[in-house]
Amino acid sequence: MTSTQASRPLRIGNASGFYGDRFDAMREMLTGGELDVLTGDYLAELTMLILGRDRLKDPRAGYARTFLRQLEECLGLAHERGVRIVANAGGLNPAGLADAVRQLADRLGTPVRVAHVEGDDLHSRYPDSLAAHAYLGGFGIAACLREGADIVVTGRVTDAALVTGPAAAHFGWGPGDHDRLAGAVVAGHVLECGAQATGGNYAFFDEFRKSGGDLRHPGFPLAELHEDGTCVITKHPGTGGLVDVGTVTAQLLYETAGARYAGPDVTARLDTVRLTQDGPDRVRVEGVRGEAPPPTLKVGVNRLGGFRNEVAFVLTGLDVEAKAALVREQMTDALSKSPPADVRWDLVRTDRADAPTEETASALLRLVVRDRDQETVGRTLSGAAVELALASYPGFHVLAPPGKGSPYGVFEDVYVPHGAVDHVAVLHDGRRIPVPPAPDTAVLDDVPQPPPPDPLPPGPTQHAPLGLVAGARSGDKGGNANVGVWVRTDEAYRWLAHELTVDRFRQLIPESGQLKVARHLLPDLRALNFVVEGVLGEGVAAQHRFDPQAKALGEWLRSRHLDIPETLL
Known part of the structure; x- marks a missing residue:
């Protein structure tokens, strides 16, 4: 890396906020404007459970297959434009995905170097789990990129690691560059959920629409990241949606807690972030301070919790409360011989008086049951509900008959020391580069709450x-x-x-x-x-x-x- 390369901004885009996000986003981001790196976030707590169930059926599975289909359309395009791709689509099987990408590249005749990051899988420590994965940081990604990788796939890394890794590789940052890394973490957190930073799911969306803005097809976000850790959040010219202080603030607050936003590379201080509008669809992010990361890594443990089933009874017209009471008594009696471990009732009053349609005259009574035994939540519940069809409240019907019950998962956070994982960058030529744990750590303390501002004077x-x-x-x-x-x-x-x-x-x-x-x-x-x-x-x-x-x-x-x-x- 030359000094010229390090001094210019790194343009990092996002093409996926979850497994199932807009399929065409990868092509849109590659063709819409200049990029250096394109990231994709495919993993969530629920996704790890889904991939774990996939792998039970097929040991070769366990990764986001959508990513492969996107690459089939876009690998040549990314290679032509010199855009590196970094994605956590490897899920439970990053090595398997890396091999699949190499096979795809060979078939397409596209000469790319594919690397992957591993070490997050801690299933052996939690053998009763379906999946147990530590949240790794970005330095394994950085090692792959420094060794010339064009495509890097990972398993469970933090969402922000998809940005801190490329930034550390590009600018030559080390583990002690806390402020710079914290700036990249904030940029990564803003980008990670895709169009949520560009007007998607935005509280003030209707103001934008009424002012003539177009939210039908929001563009995906990108960050112009600088060597000092500051950045500008923006999007490709001509794409839909908007980037303003409000959209960036909303995403900054998403799935966070206090002033300290901890990760395996650095703890970012959210109470130091300053946002300013830097022009149309451009928000400058600066002032971010960083601290040493905590001494432990978060591990997401997914287990099968049992089976669940539900039925929604439709209550129409008069006497909604009495109808709900009757069917609840009947179902409780019918299930008493083999009662599920967990039973929940919710009466949702969607009805209105003197309604002009039958639907608006109806309320919903939801019954949800859970149990370790599939028979208890399946055939038992179905039989009890169906048998009431001609023997319950007037107008009895359900939205859909209950099925046989479906498995549900349980998620648990546990923590292990940094040294408990073997964080490794596996290069395109098979070389393995160990990634050492953070040299400095600090136990997270609560940040003293700032005093509230002076209250407004009394008024109407x-x-x-x-x-x-x-x-x-x-x-x-x-x-x-x-x-x-x-x-x-x-x-x-x-x-x-x-x-x-x-x-x-x-x-x-x-x-x-x-x-x-x-x-x-x-x-x-x-x-x-x-x-x-x-x-x-x-x-x-x-x-x-x-x-x-x-x-x-x-x-x-x-x-x-x-x-x-x-x-x-």
């Missing part, structure tokens, strides 16, 4: 939805959920920081009332971040609640009414 208020002045984005981390709430003016933050306390949050989100809720202030982002522990039970695969990944928890919060100062409205 209106009882109105929080979402009129605040945006939100929510997501899952294991069994916990986070809700990031931000506003767009200093005055609004002065009100929000005093009004939206933990007690008020509990009032607005009643299911959090008996759970531990933590609030974190991020004044430079004009944001509050709430973490609700245990609201998702044993994780997304367990489907503990109606919205198992808490994707819409923030939008529910925005719909709740508060007394908002008229000056903010």
Whole structure:
């Protein structure tokens, strides 16, 4: 690497935020403008469970097959344009995916060097698991790129590692460059979910549409990353969506907790991030400070928890509560001979009085059961529900008859020392380069909360939805959920920081009332971040609640009414 190469910005794009994201995104990113590196994030907690089940059926499986199909269309294009590709699509079998990419390249006649990163698989330590993988950092990716790899596939690395690895290779960063690495972590966190940084799932989407913006086909994001760790988040010219301080703030808050955002390479201080609009569809990210990473690595352990089944009874017209009570009594009696271990009822009042259609006159009563025994949740539940067809409440019917029951997973976070994993970069020629653990680590302490700003002076208020002045984005981390709430003016933050306390949050989100809720202030982002522990039970695969990944928890919060100062409205 020459000094000229190191001094120019590194343009890193993203073409996938999850396994199943837009298939054409890889081609769109390769043809839409200049790039140095194209990344793809294919893994999530639920994905690891899915890939684990795939591998049970076929030991050669365990990776994201979509990635291979995308490369079949785009490998030659990436080679012609000199764009390196880095993706965690290897899942549970990065070596298998690397071999499959080499076979594809040979068949296409495209001369590329393919490397992979391994060492994350800790299944032998947790033999009762379906998958157990440590979250590795970016220095294995960096080693592959420094040795000339054109394609690097990994297993379970942190989402941000897809950016820290290429950045470390390009700029020559080492493990001690904490501030620079932290800047790359923030860039990686903004890019990792694809179009969520370019207007997808954005709280203020309708404002953009009404101003003439196009959200039908948002472009995917890219970062112009500089040697000092600062970056500009943008997208290819002419693509849909938008990049502004709001979209970047929303993604920064997604699936985070407090001021410290810890990873295996560095701990990034989110309370130091500064965002400024740097022109149309350009947001400058600077000021990010980094600290030594924690002394342990997170390990995601996925286990099969048992089987689940559900049925939704449709209750139409009058006496909805009485109809629900009757069928609940009948089902409880029918299941009493072999009761499932876990039974949950939810009455969803979608009905309205004097409704103009049958559908809007109907409510849904959901019954969800779980048990280790598939027969208990399958044939037993199905028989009990179907046998009530002519013997229950008037108008009895269900959305669909229950099936035989499906397996569900349980996710658990555990932690191991850095030295417990054999982090290795496996090069295109078979050489293996060990990647040492971080030389310096620091135990994570809570960051003292900054004092809230001065409150707004008293004045007239209106009882109105929080979402009129605040945006939100929510997501899952294991069994916990986070809700990031931000506003767009200093005055609004002065009100929000005093009004939206933990007690008020509990009032607005009643299911959090008996759970531990933590609030974190991020004044430079004009944001509050709430973490609700245990609201998702044993994780997304367990489907503990109606919205198992808490994707819409923030939008529910925005719909709740508060007394908002008229000056903010």
